[in-house]
Amino acid sequence: MSENVVPEDILRLIRDRGHFVLLTHIHPDGDALGSLLGLADMLSAMGKTVFAYLDQPVSHLYDFLPGCERIRCSLEALQDFRRQAGRKDLVTIVLDCGEDERLGKDKHLLLDSEPLVVVDHHRSHRNYGHLRWVDPLRSSTGEMVYEIGTALGQEFSLDGAFNIYVAIVTDTGSFRYDCTGARTLEIAGRLLASGVKPEQVAAQIYDNFSPGRLKLLQLVLGTLDLSDDEQIACIHVTNDMLDRAGAAIQDIEGFVDFPRAIRSVRVAVFLKELDDNRVSVSLRAKGAVDVADIAKEFGGGGHRNAAGCRFCGLSLEEARQRLHQVIAERLASHLP
Template sequence: MTMIPEEISTSIQDAESVILLTHVHPDGDAVGSMLGCAGILKSLGKKVFCYLEEPVPYLYRFLPDCETVNSSLTELSSFVNENKNVIGISLDCGDCDRLGKNKDIFLRIEPFLVIDHHRSHKDFGMHRWVDPDRSSTGEMVYELALHLQAGISYNCAYNLYVAISTDTGSFRYDSTTSRTLRIAADLLDIGVCPDEISDYIHNNFTLERIRLLEMVLGTLSLHAYNQLAVIHVTGKMFEKSGALPEDVEGFVDFPRSITSVKIAAFVKEGKDGSISVSLRAKGEHDVAEIAKAFGGGGHRNAAGFSFTDKTAEQVHQIVTDELTRMFERSS
């Protein structure tokens, strides 16, 4: 595991004000890390602006302090103009393109720091702390707090626990280390209740989500002697079910849970017609390498990539054909 670069800690210590950013379509690690980091920085006397391109997904609106997240570029500009020594920090973002449509504005902030744990990270920013051996960015933010001797409040601990637990699949993935579990124990000592958080994460779904899940599972196809499972969702399914884009989080885990399946793929149609693919693996297969071949990236057991010129059904077939060939070559 890498040490925290001196440029990262020094830049934070010298700053008076900080803009925190994360990737578009944020997951639990992204939102939890941002809010946890905000709490840590505020305990050090920093002024903090948390920016998301869109509002916090409803799945994570139970997180304390989530109401402080702002989607207004006008208010962000005012924050920059009204404060001194402003720095930017990107959290859990492996590629600057995932900062969203306003990435060029953010990248002009100096210094711009990057804290991330994606193995396929594409370097950007002025100073970077990238550690693929960490289970989550939330784990890295906790280590940063210790390094800076910052206070960790209950709210901060709560957010970091959500970040870590969601990105480790509730501590099921092989990215979970003994250090991960020790950090989780420390957060529990601060007062976090794992049963409460688990209930929010796993038992907090709308009826529309369940209706969408029924449709998506209806697209399930199995290949390569049932070692590969592929599902997809289309815009029409969203319309018919009334579900939201964030409702699909975790859907890929259903085909992945099939005993024989070694790789699961979930093809998703976005609002703008773009198609994203989420890959999940168990066992010896490295889906980050597969995603890389399509211009994407991620972790060994969780990765993704996207298309802009095809339908969900077409991508479903492309992914099926390519991964089936991969299984045939490895057999």
């Protein structure tokens, strides 16, 4: 279990202030959304006024999360909230965001607030904000939000507990990844004891495919390429494939886990074609290879076994070749 406890100055701010803006990274995953909504629920129960912001509506993959309707996408409304709160009663908390660039094109406006508190568990975290609690030994930001509640003596409502459980489950791969620790399972057990039904969470996450998403998976798996004695597996998705399947870009979440599941594979690569000649990459690893370090070479980051990066001005094939060279070198040298 991590020895890193919630900093007292962050707890003091939460106790003393009355208005909170909650932010997370663009294209939020289950941990980002679950953490944001879980913390929003807890703060509201404490009598705080909360503004939870995203740059776009919650993906249909996560619109089952209780309280997601409270998330707002209006910068104008956010600015009004800040003005009405006043600087002396306002705190902005950024959750699960390893670098400020991941806040999107409006990051400068979003970060124009003091104090700015950052709660994150990415090992590749790039320091920003006035107060930070960054603990790479934690399984998820959801786990850290739970610790904040515990330190404040707050009980989570059933909705809040549900959201925290989703955050933990999604970032641990249902407790399969090595980020899962004894404290992770202890917290998960407490959330279940509070009334969360694991079968309901699993049904929403894993048994909630649309026909278009399954058709897209069929097309994506057809791109599977194995190399280096089947230790590297690569798949990709194009805009044309999305159109043919009648799917949205959000539907690709979790697809990278399929090539990772191949017995011989040590690194799985998923390349996504974006607009403006850009390529987004998800990396997953098993064993000694550290994909966070690989992603860092291309301006990205993440965790040891799960990371990502982006390329600009390259085709899918060019991006694949550049990644393959670095990954193959790591495999050959057995570098951690």
